[in-house]
Amino acid sequence: MKNNLALLARIGLYFAGGWLANQGYASFDQAAGTITLQIEPLAEVLGGLLVATGTFAVSRVVKAKGGHT
Numbered sequence: 001m002k003n004n005l006a007l008l009a010r011i012g013l014y015f016a017g018g019w020l021a022n023q024g025y026a027s028f029d030q031a032a033g034t035i036t037l038q039i040e041p042l043a044e045v046l047g048g049l050l051v052a053t054g055t056f057a058v059s060r061v062v063k064a065k066g067g068h069t
Helices: 002-023 039-064
Strands: 026-029 034-037
16 A cells, blocks of 8 residues: 555656646756746645645544534
8 A cells, every 4th residue: 555655646746747847837958957947836836735735634634533524
């Protein structure tokens, strides 16, 4: 089970990296060997992910204590 979660996490990171590059949020300069990230759009994406993850976590805690969401 633990190995499956690690594999899923790696696949998710590959997907996220491809998506970021496709959206123009990240770019690689081959001549300089640098990766450039645009902070403002990434902050919006990360904020949305944090809210979604936070609401899911709170829901799990409430259900574990016998509550309903």
